[in-house]
Amino acid sequence: MLSDITLGQYFPGTSVLHRLDPRSKILATLCFIVIIFIAKSSASYVLLCVFAACCALLSRVPLKLIYKGVKPVFIIACLTALIHIFSTKGGEVLFSYGIVTVTALGVEMGAKMALRLLLLLLFSSILTYTTSPIVLTDGIEALLRPFKSVGVPAHELAMMMTIALRFIPTLLEETDRIMKAQTARGADFAGGSILTRLKSLLPILVPLFVSSFRRADELATAMEARCYRGGEGRTRLHELAYGTLDGGCLAVMLLLTAAMAALRWLS
Amino acid sequence: MAITLEQVHYTYSPGTPFARVALQGVTLTIEKGDFVALIGHTGSGKSTLIQQMGGLLQPSEGKAAVDGIDLSRKEKETKAARGQIGIVFQYPEHQLFAETAYEDIAFGPRNLGRSPEETDRAVRRAMAQVGLDFDTFAQRSPFRLSGGQMRRLAIAGVLAMEPAYLILDEPSAGLDPRSRRLFFEQIVRSHKQQGMAIILVTHNMDEAARYAKRLLVINEGKLLYDAPPREIFAKYQKELEEIGLAVPAAARLAAVLRARGVPVPADIITEAELEKFLLNWVKKRGKK
Numbered sequence A: 001m002l003s004d005i006t007l008g009q010y011f012p013g014t015s016v017l018h019r020l021d022p023r024s025k026i027l028a029t030l031c032f033i034v035i036i037f038i039a040k041s042s043a044s045y046v047l048l049c050v051f052a053a054c055c056a057l058l059s060r061v062p063l064k065l066i067y068k069g070v071k072p073v074f075i076i077a078c079l080t081a082l083i084h085i086f087s088t089k090g091g092e093v094l095f096s097y098g099i100v101t102v103t104a105l106g107v108e109m110g111a112k113m114a115l116r117l118l119l120l121l122l123f124s125s126i127l128t129y130t131t132s133p134i135v136l137t138d139g140i141e142a143l144l145r146p147f148k149s150v151g152v153p154a155h156e157l158a159m160m161m162t163i164a165l166r167f168i169p170t171l172l173e174e175t176d177r178i179m180k181a182q183t184a185r186g187a188d189f190a191g192g193s194i195l196t197r198l199k200s201l202l203p204i205l206v207p208l209f210v211s212s213f214r215r216a217d218e219l220a221t222a223m224e225a226r227c228y229r230g231g232e233g234r235t236r237l238h239e240l241a242y243g244t245l246d247g248g249c250l251a252v253m254l255l256l257t258a259a260m261a262a263l264r265w266l267s
Numbered sequence B: 001m002a003i004t005l006e007q008v009h010y011t012y013s014p015g016t017p018f019a020r021v022a023l024q025g026v027t028l029t030i031e032k033g034d035f036v037a038l039i040g041h042t043g044s045g046k047s048t049l050i051q052q053m054g055g056l057l058q059p060s061e062g063k064a065a066v067d068g069i070d071l072s073r074k075e076k077e078t079k080a081a082r083g084q085i086g087i088v089f090q091y092p093e094h095q096l097f098a099e100t101a102y103e104d105i106a107f108g109p110r111n112l113g114r115s116p117e118e119t120d121r122a123v124r125r126a127m128a129q130v131g132l133d134f135d136t137f138a139q140r141s142p143f144r145l146s147g148g149q150m151r152r153l154a155i156a157g158v159l160a161m162e163p164a165y166l167i168l169d170e171p172s173a174g175l176d177p178r179s180r181r182l183f184f185e186q187i188v189r190s191h192k193q194q195g196m197a198i199i200l201v202t203h204n205m206d207e208a209a210r211y212a213k214r215l216l217v218i219n220e221g222k223l224l225y226d227a228p229p230r231e232i233f234a235k236y237q238k239e240l241e242e243i244g245l246a247v248p249a250a251a252r253l254a255a256v257l258r259a260r261g262v263p264v265p266a267d268i269i270t271e272a273e274l275e276k277f278l279l280n281w282v283k284k285r286g287k288k
Helices: A022-036 A042-058 A063-087 A104-130 A133-150 A154-184 A194-225 A244-265 B046-053 B076-083 B101-111 B116-129 B147-159 B177-194 B205-211 B229-235 B237-242 B249-259 B271-287
Strands: A093-097 A100-103 B002-012 B020-031 B035-039 B061-066 B085-088 B165-169 B197-201 B214-219 B222-227
Touching: A022 A104, A022 A133, A022 A244, A042 A104, A042 A244, A063 A100, A063 A104, A093 A104, A100 A104, A104 A133, A133 A154, A154 A194, A154 B085, B002 B046, B020 B046, B020 B197, B020 B222, B035 B046, B035 B205, B046 B085, B046 B165, B046 B197, B076 B085, B085 B147, B101 B116, B101 B147, B116 B147, B116 B177, B147 B177, B165 B177, B177 B197, B177 B205, B197 B205, B205 B229, B205 B249, B214 B229, B222 B229, B229 B237, B249 B271
Parallel strands: B035 B197, B035 B214, B085 B165, B165 B197
Antiparallel strands: A093 A100, B002 B020, B002 B061, B214 B222
């Protein structure tokens, strides 16, 4: 039933993008998001699309999966495009009926806005496809560490995320098990009115809550038994280290940024 | 009248990098009134197999049916057929949810559409079967019971559905020896009195030898042996050890004695049988 849900959509692999340091990938994604909003001319959009397509191919993630990752935003993208098409005035009038006028500028704006959204999601899904959630949190912790002096609890945040991520599959498994156990007792989760359906969820939710509290308790004991006392002075098994690949990533991102800036302000 | 599986294959998450083959062409029949033990090491496909029997998973290939009704169809008959099969999962106490013990046990029979009178009768009977006193426990919260009582309460919840086939997945895990013995006595009683078919999934070879009439050995998703425990434990000691299983302690002791020259017959697999044989043997030797 629930076994088909893959967590955080990580796709295991050994591609160049998989091997990049998570910090580089997170920074590159942030950089790309900023760049998207610099884009103005059609040429700059073409460049962004080519770049995103190259990344998608480099990741060696099946294109079908990437499409699946981007699919949910299609409706929002279309809606954005439509709003822009109908509300932007200017340029050559293509179509006019009553109060509705469609102008060339509107169509251009609509297409660009939709493209922005799609690129945004495409790039962030490439990040999550090529980085396992645990490595991702490690990267976030490392990036947040400098902000500790201004009161950002980097380690605590990362630990919370790690624990939450760690327990999502466990909870899914538990839910699956409880659902099966109750189904075996004749429970029906599909039929009936909203109220009946909500009521039929109780036999799943109550045991799930009980077991979550039990697990939390056990985890706290286990962590204390291993002398966990926060991030102070902790060393790690897998130290993050930048390599040549990360240098390459930095160079590519700098080049892209420069190219985009040139397209925006020089031409 | 039987549970039948025909060439059942099952793969988890097919078509993804996480795909895992769990069953490969299992064919078997479990008759009404059987007492079957299912053994296999961790990850051999036992849990998948019992979920196929209960209609909780649909075969990727092949057919699973109860009393001739295909479990993959979604009709009223199928629901009734599923009601024939009770499944007690591992750590069943983790599925308790209701405010009182009574309500929790009544969940199953109510779902099957039993009348309030029938439900009440079923709850009382199920509680008696697992040895929980009705007046003491019926109105208590399931979460205020001890671990052993919670386990018995959860099993009562399945028994109250009055299934014709009862599947037990490691029912004695985490119970102390005394509760374990009492539990099996109750199960054997239900089996004998009501002709309830029992399918016992276990890691404990002694339990399998002591209670089951038929033993299924599963390895890597395939049914390896299907015969009375006596036959399997006598013939395949080496093969069982190779797939990470063992023969019962009494059979192992018998093998050691045999190597030292005591003429223990090969079909002895329980402690009681071995004890009886040894007492006889010592007596006879004393006479000589």
